[in-house]
Amino acid sequence: MEFCPTCGNFLQYELPHMGRPARFFCPTCPYVCQIEAKVKIKKKQRLVKKEASLVIPEKDTENMPKIDVPCPNCSHGKAAFQQHQIRKADEGPTTFYKCLNEKCGHQWSGD
Structure with missing residues (x-):
């Protein structure tokens, strides 16, 4: 889910049309966000399972x-x-x- 940085509304998805790539647009203001073809992974983070400690004094x-x-x-x-x-x-x-x-x-x- 993406939200408009200008007004905070939920962005809607628009299919590619006549050479224009797919994009998200805001239905209430003129904000448009182009969707890139490649997915960028910003940071890899290794998940570590923590041992749960049950403490009954x-x-x-x-x-x-x-x-x-x-x-x-x-x-x-x-x-x-x-x-x-x-x-x-x-x-x-x-x-x-x-x-x-x-x-x-x-x-x-x-x-």
Whole structure:
């Protein structure tokens, strides 16, 4: 989508006609933007996937509800959990778990 730098309206596309190249034009003011045949890549940027860190503070696990669920790290059978709505409202909440094994403390999430 392109917008007019003069008045801010949505630019409309005009097909090439009689040797004139395709272009964008503003329907309310005389602004016209010619479309180049080649696409220019201004800057390449490498996307780096960041590791998500789930943080449930140690002191908060005392007041959190507990559940019988095996830890994927140490197989301990109990974990504290919290639920948060992190996606759209029509989707279920995500449950965040923290292993109650003092030597482990692994945190993970599940739907």
